Amino acid sequence: MNLNELLAALKTKDIQLAITDGQLRVNGNKQALSEPALLAALREHKPALIELIEAGGYSAAREGQVEVPVNAISPGTIRITPAMLTLVDLSQDTLDQIVAHIPGGGANVQDIYPLTPLQEGILYHHASAAQGDPYVMQAKFAFSGLERFEAFVQALQTVIERHDILRTAIVWEGLDTPVQVVLRRVGLPVEEVQLDVAQGDVLEQLHARFDARHFRLDVTRAPLLRLAHAWNAESGRIVAILLFHHMAMDHSALAVVSEEMQACLSGQSARLGAPVPFRNYVAQARLGISESEHEAFFREMLGDIDEPTLPFGLQGVHGDGSDIEECGVPLDPLLGQRLRASARSLGVSVASLFHLGWGQVLNALTGKSAVVFGTVLMGRMQGAESTDRALGIFINTLPLRVEVSALATSDSVKATHARLTRLMRHEHAPLVLAQRCSGVVGSSPLFSSLLNYRHSTSSANASAEALSAWEGISVLHAEERTNYPLTLSIDDFGDHFSLTLLASREVEAQRICGYMVCAMENLLQTLERAADTPLSQLSVLPAPEREQLLTGFNASDVEYVRGQTIHQRFEAQVVARPQALAAVHLDKQLTFDELNRQANRLAHRLIDLGVQPDDRVAIVARRGLDTLAGLLAVLKAGAGYVPIDPAHPAERLNYLLSDCAPVAILTSRDLLARLPAQELPVLDLDPRTWRSGNDANPVVPGLSEANLAYVIYTSGSTGLPKGVMVEHQTLANLVDWHCNAFDLCAGRHTSSLAGFGFDAMAWEVWPALCVGATLHLAPAQDGGEDVDGLLAWWCAQPLDVSFLPTPVAEYAFSRHLEHPTLRTLLIGGDRLRQFSRNQHFDVINNYGPTEATVVATSGRIEAGEALHIGKPVSNTSVYLLDDQQRPVPIGVSGELYIGGAGVARGYLNRAQLTAERFLPDPFSERPNARMYRAGDLARWRPDGTIEYLGRNDDQVKIRGMRIELGEIESRLHQLPGLQEVVFR
Numbered sequence: 001m002n003l004n005e006l007l008a009a010l011k012t013k014d015i016q017l018a019i020t021d022g023q024l025r026v027n028g029n030k031q032a033l034s035e036p037a038l039l040a041a042l043r044e045h046k047p048a049l050i051e052l053i054e055a056g057g058y059s060a061a062r063e064g065q066v067e068v069p070v071n072a073i074s075p076g077t078i079r080i081t082p083a084m085l086t087l088v089d090l091s092q093d094t095l096d097q098i099v100a101h102i103p104g105g106g107a108n109v110q111d112i113y114p115l116t117p118l119q120e121g122i123l124y125h126h127a128s129a130a131q132g133d134p135y136v137m138q139a140k141f142a143f144s145g146l147e148r149f150e151a152f153v154q155a156l157q158t159v160i161e162r163h164d165i166l167r168t169a170i171v172w173e174g175l176d177t178p179v180q181v182v183l184r185r186v187g188l189p190v191e192e193v194q195l196d197v198a199q200g201d202v203l204e205q206l207h208a209r210f211d212a213r214h215f216r217l218d219v220t221r222a223p224l225l226r227l228a229h230a231w232n233a234e235s236g237r238i239v240a241i242l243l244f245h246h247m248a249m250d251h252s253a254l255a256v257v258s259e260e261m262q263a264c265l266s267g268q269s270a271r272l273g274a275p276v277p278f279r280n281y282v283a284q285a286r287l288g289i290s291e292s293e294h295e296a297f298f299r300e301m302l303g304d305i306d307e308p309t310l311p312f313g314l315q316g317v318h319g320d321g322s323d324i325e326e327c328g329v330p331l332d333p334l335l336g337q338r339l340r341a342s343a344r345s346l347g348v349s350v351a352s353l354f355h356l357g358w359g360q361v362l363n364a365l366t367g368k369s370a371v372v373f374g375t376v377l378m379g380r381m382q383g384a385e386s387t388d389r390a391l392g393i394f395i396n397t398l399p400l401r402v403e404v405s406a407l408a409t410s411d412s413v414k415a416t417h418a419r420l421t422r423l424m425r426h427e428h429a430p431l432v433l434a435q436r437c438s439g440v441v442g443s444s445p446l447f448s449s450l451l452n453y454r455h456s457t458s459s460a461n462a463s464a465e466a467l468s469a470w471e472g473i474s475v476l477h478a479e480e481r482t483n484y485p486l487t488l489s490i491d492d493f494g495d496h497f498s499l500t501l502l503a504s505r506e507v508e509a510q511r512i513c514g515y516m517v518c519a520m521e522n523l524l525q526t527l528e529r530a531a532d533t534p535l536s537q538l539s540v541l542p543a544p545e546r547e548q549l550l551t552g553f554n555a556s557d558v559e560y561v562r563g564q565t566i567h568q569r570f571e572a573q574v575v576a577r578p579q580a581l582a583a584v585h586l587d588k589q590l591t592f593d594e595l596n597r598q599a600n601r602l603a604h605r606l607i608d609l610g611v612q613p614d615d616r617v618a619i620v621a622r623r624g625l626d627t628l629a630g631l632l633a634v635l636k637a638g639a640g641y642v643p644i645d646p647a648h649p650a651e652r653l654n655y656l657l658s659d660c661a662p663v664a665i666l667t668s669r670d671l672l673a674r675l676p677a678q679e680l681p682v683l684d685l686d687p688r689t690w691r692s693g694n695d696a697n698p699v700v701p702g703l704s705e706a707n708l709a710y711v712i713y714t715s716g717s718t719g720l721p722k723g724v725m726v727e728h729q730t731l732a733n734l735v736d737w738h739c740n741a742f743d744l745c746a747g748r749h750t751s752s753l754a755g756f757g758f759d760a761m762a763w764e765v766w767p768a769l770c771v772g773a774t775l776h777l778a779p780a781q782d783g784g785e786d787v788d789g790l791l792a793w794w795c796a797q798p799l800d801v802s803f804l805p806t807p808v809a810e811y812a813f814s815r816h817l818e819h820p821t822l823r824t825l826l827i828g829g830d831r832l833r834q835f836s837r838n839q840h841f842d843v844i845n846n847y848g849p850t851e852a853t854v855v856a857t858s859g860r861i862e863a864g865e866a867l868h869i870g871k872p873v874s875n876t877s878v879y880l881l882d883d884q885q886r887p888v889p890i891g892v893s894g895e896l897y898i899g900g901a902g903v904a905r906g907y908l909n910r911a912q913l914t915a916e917r918f919l920p921d922p923f924s925e926r927p928n929a930r931m932y933r934a935g936d937l938a939r940w941r942p943d944g945t946i947e948y949l950g951r952n953d954d955q956v957k958i959r960g961m962r963i964e965l966g967e968i969e970s971r972l973h974q975l976p977g978l979q980e981v982v983f984r
Contacts, residue, residue: 006041006049013038014425019053031421034349068283071111075184078106087113087283088179098171101220102181110164111182111277115247116285117430118396122247123170123178125483126219134483135246136212140203143238144472149229152473155264156242157188159257160223165248165278165392169222182278186222195230202232203239203476210241217245224248239476250378250395255456257391265469276390285428294429297422298437301401302372302446306439309372309447311365312507312891314485316448324482324502327509329517331497339497339520342527346410351453352417354490356535357519358451359402359416364515364540365892367882372438374484375400375420376452377427396427399434399446409523409538410531449486456491456498488516507891508942515540515889536884549887550923553944554877560736560901565705565728567635569735569770571596571697577746577772585625585777592772595625599632601693602666602683606637609681611663613638613700613707616908618662619685620644620653620671622780623756626685628765630666638700639663640708640725645757646671652721656713659909660723705729711908712759714850723908724759730853731766733901737874738767741858742801742824742844746772749821751802753778753790760829763854764803787811795819806830806845813837828855831948838863845869847948851917851932852876853902859945868945869938875901878946879923879931880938890940893949899924899931 010017015028015038024046026033033039042049069086077084080095090098090112099106115123122135143149160166164182172178195205209215210228217224224247229240249257263269308315343350355375362371374397400423402416435446485504490497499516503509519540526533539546561569570592573580578593590598611617617634619641621627634641642660644653646667654676657665664681675682683689705728713721744750750768752775754760768775776797778790791812794802799819803826804812810833819825819841828846835843847869848856857878859870872878880894881887888894899921906914921929937949 006038006045009038009041013421017049017053019050024050024053031349031351031417031424034343034351035347036344037347068280071277071279073109073111076107077109080106080109080112085112087279087286088177090179094175097174098179098181101171102169102183104183104185108184109181110167110184111279112179113279113282114286115170115178115180116282116393117428117432118393119170119180119247120178121431122393123172123219126216126247127172129216131216132211132213133216133245134212136215136217137244137246137249138207138210138212138477139242139244140207140476141240141242142203142232142235142474142476143229143240146238148472149238149240151265152240152261153188153190153227155261156225156227156257158264158269159260159391160186160188160225162260162272162275163278163391164275165253166223166225168224168248168278170219170224170247173220181222183222188223189226191226191228193228193230197232197234202230202234203241206230206239206241210243215243217243219245219247247393249391250393253391253393262466262469265473266465278390278392281390281392281394288428289426291433294426294433295437297426298399298429298434301419302399302434302438304439305370305372305401305446306441307368308440308444309362309366309368309449310445311362311449311486314448314504314506315445316485316504323505324485325505325509327501327503327513329499329501329510329513331499331517331520333496335521335524336495336497338524338528342524346413346417346527348413348417349420350492351490352413352420353520353523354453355400355420355451356402356413356416357516357523358449358488360404360519360523360535360538361512361515361540362402362449363404364882364886364889365512367888367893369404369536369883370401371404372399372401372447374398374431374447374450375423376450376454377424378454396429397431397450398423398426398429399431399438400451404535406534406536408532409526409535412535413523413527448484450482450484450488452487452489454489454491456493486512488512511545511889514542514545518542539886541887541889545889546887549890549940550877550879553940554872556872556874556876556900558736558740558874560733560875562729562732563705564732565635565703565707566709566731566735566766566770567599567632569732570632573746573770573772580746580772581774582769583625583628583775583777585623586779588625590625590629595629595632595769596697597695598626598629598687598690599636600695600697601687601690602630602633602685603636603698604694605683605690606633606639606664607698607700609664611637611639613703615639616642616660616662616708616711618642618644618657618660618665620646620657620665620667620675621685621756622646622668622671623752623777624780625777626668626687627756628775628777629687630685631765632769634666635709635728636698636700638698638703638707640710642711642713642723643757643761644713645755646674648757650674650676656721656723659721660711660713661909705732708905710762712762712850713757714759722910722913724850725905725908726762726850726853727905730902730904731762733875734763734853734855734873735767735770737855738763739771740874742826744768744771744773744801748773748800749776749798750774751776751778751794751797751799753794754803754805754829755785758829759850759854760803760805791815791817800824802826803828806832809843810834813839826858831950832861832867835861835867836863847946848873848902849898849932849934849936851904851934852898853904856898856902857946866941866945866947868941869948870946871944872900873902877921877924877931880940880946885922888939890942893937893939895952896934896936896938896946897931898934899929903930903932 013032018025072084072086080099082090102108126133167183167186168180170180195202224245226243227240229238232239260272263272339353340350343353359371362373377396378394438446440446482502487502489500499513501509501513503512522538574592574596579591581589582592582595583590617639619630631641644656666683666685668685709726709728709731711723711725713723744767750773752764754764778793787808798821801824806827806829809827822841824842826844826846832845842860844858845861846855846858848854855873856876857870858873859868877899879897881897882894906918917933918930921931935952937952938946941947
């Protein structure tokens with residue numbers, strides 16, 4: 001770029017030039033100063049720039065910089081008057097009230113001015129904290145002896161005397177607006193604490209006494225520091241804790257304090273330059289860029305953000321920091337070097353790469369493509385000269401929006417850099433202003449996570465002079481605290497990076513650090529190899545967790561019977577135990593041999609009608625022995641049965657019969673009037689009709705386990721039911737899993753009470769008949785079920801294993817019903833919302849759509865624990881994926897997909913819908929493997945069980961947050977005194 005273009009770019013990017021000792025000095029927006037093209041232009045035009053400045057042809061005025069009014073309170077002033085205050089308007093009465101609070105009165109008052117926006121926010125948290133203070137920080141030291149301790153105290157006192165922010169008291173009680181009062185003289189409070197080594201580690205005792213979870217600094221009294229120390233007789237050292245308040249110092253200020261103390265300890269305090277008054281920064285923050293300019297910027301960035309970004313659903317941003325755990329991870333030095341090189345080649349700051357990486361992590365933790373998080377800005381860009389040497393709290397937290405979309409990764413990096421650069425100009429804007437410019441309404445926070453990118457100095461690089469100055473003084477630990485549930489700090493040491501995460505104990509800090517490292521590795525690799533790859537395709541999951549999610553949690557492979565149809569397995573039981581009791585209904589019963597012969601006679605009649613493999617035969621019937629024989633007969637004839645409840649309205653019944661296109665209909669004589677007029681063969685289920693038929697097992701050429709076993713109709717999004725086609729081989733997997741999991745075998749008793757046409761009926765019937773157990777059929781009921789009558793029948797049966805629909809089971813639990821013989825109760829078909837009392841039998845919660853052959857996950861539940869839906873059943877894989885079909889991390893909501901042996905063939909007559917919902921399984925190594933998109937939301941728990949959250953279309957938005965209706969119902973159910981809850 002030419003000289004004029006460079007000057008224009010400097011003005012746009014808020015960068016200023018000056019001449020110091022004949023050298024060109026560059027100040028301003030550090031984010032923009034990282035751009036290689038700009039740096040190259042500065043080098044190219046350096047002689048011309050120096051000439052221009054020396055000739056007076058260049059103005060270094062900063063955009064938004066203000067002229068700082070002078071402090072009119074001169075030394076020796078006894079009475080402060082309103083005219084002396086140049087940064088705040090106060091009445092004389094208010095002034096007198098404030099001065100009365102100060103030790104030494106007006107003579108000890110150097111200045112009075114308002115708080116910065118960030119200080120106001122911290123004061124709010126301080127005042128509203130019930131106990132403790134989330135903004136009290138600690139640094140722990142050990143001293144070889146009293147001489148080194150006293151030298152440390154004197155050095156710190158010298159720094160306090162140099163910097164007004166360390167001699168400041170905060171006054172707000174009785175005032176309309178809080179102010180900070182700078183004292184002329186104040187001593188460092190030093191407290192000796194007598195501790196007994198017999199009571200434990202002395203430093204730990206000292207920490208416990210001043211733990212910020214219950215200890216508070218009195219911010220109305222200067223200085224906002226305090227030093228407590230104790231003698232450790234065991235080590236022969238003095239240990240101390242320096243307490244300081246965040247309203248006085250930030251991370252950068254601590255570095256300045258350390259450097260100035262080092263100069264004092266080395267006897268070189270005279271070389272320290274004049275301190276920069278904190279009032280300069282207050283003036284800039286209060287009088288700089290207008291509120292309307294701030295609002296215009298943040299409305300453009302945040303106006304369409306109507307949902308907060310809350311990783312793991314964490315939204316408590318007003319905590320006291322007591323439940324925060326810390327994790328530190330050094331970044332591989334070579335990775336850091338490559339990141340810097342990549343940033344240079346793109347003309348962006350390396351900070352932009354880290355901001356984009358954190359945005360990717362939040363995208364994975366929230367499922368949002370546009371994420372917002374707080375970025376900690378140093379607040380020194382718009383200040384006066386030497387603000388990098390000033391002491392005080394300059395940092396500010398402001399929202400940054402990051403897009404994780406189909407945009408090329410390189411373009412996403414540049415977009416993030418551009419937005420971050422523009423944000424720098426508004427570094428003094430109050431966070432509350434930025435939040436109100438978003439679409440998030442009410443009291444919801446806009447974000448609950450922070451990124452703090454900071455330039456740091458490594459103690460490993462300390463000079464010989466520094467080592468000498470600090471000899472006999474050891475820094476044991478410096479504690480950081482945060483009221484946000486997720487705060488990531490990136491320490492840039494110049495030659496390497498380090499990550500420090502402060503995270504709520506509800507989440508695993510180490511794991512989230514791993515996500516960030518993985519995000520940076522994948523981001524860098526993509527920029528180096530395929531920069532045009534859409535950013536949304538990059539993953540933040542480390543290989544071990546991805547392996548756990550896809551393989552470890554899905555380690556369900558077991559052998560099961562292959563090569564046989566369901567009715568062939570039943571026929572094997574007929575041979576093994578012909579006289580064993582197969583089924584009981586009311587006062588009637590059938591042995592395995594009797595049931596087989598009855599089914600065979602009807603099957604031969606169906607074959608005579610031309611029924612072939614994969615044909616459908618509709619059964620319009622109620623529960624009963626004849627109906628059971630009819631189901632078997634259809635399978636033996638080679639067809640798939642379509643169970644239809646005769647209680648359906650005529651319109652639905654007609655639709656089902658039309659859609660499934662059966663080659664025949666089985667029904668009972670009393671239901672004929674409910675059937676629509678048609679030309680199909682209609683066969684009577686009454687066995688007396690077929691008494692003289694062939695009762696040998698039919699042999700159907702070409703019939704295999706890959707043929708249709710049944711079609712079950714489920715509700716459809718268009719309002720029309722859709723038929724799910726299930727094959728013998730998928731049903732066989734259900735049978736074997738069920739029998740092995742719940743010890744169902746010959747001689748056991750189980751029940752069938754699920755509604756006819758409900759897929760759970762197949763789960764009840766076929767495992768029992770395939771292993772020689774006895775099936776007890778509940779009395780048939782037309783219309784609404786008599787739940788009390790049904791449960792009375794159920795309690796009277798000699799059952800070992802039984803299924804109850806979840807609502808019926810919850811009703812039974814509420815009635816404290818007991819079953820005398822039951823070992824295992826299976827529940828499913830609806831979301832379990834309450835389970836407050838353990839039973840004398842195991843309660844197994846099951847989940848599965850019809851499209852996954854009834855059951856996909858199953859697990860034992862305990863009262864008082866999470867109401868999970870268990871783990872994947874045998875030969876089943878469950879994937880929880882985001883909108884890019886990437887696995888979501890543990891604890892994060894994802895859409896549920898089901899793969900494995902239970903995936904149905906698809907929808908009858910719905911090729912397009914089948915293609916949309918039954919997808920190729922990208923995570924399976926099996927040829928032609930498919931997975932079903934269930935449309936449900938769930939999240940993995942650390943133990944590999946799954947927590948069901950509801951339908952992905954069953955959400956409402958309350959104060960900008962998406963909430964599952966089912967989750968609200970579940971929480972309400974946990975309240976005492978509530979029996980039934982519906983939230984709509």
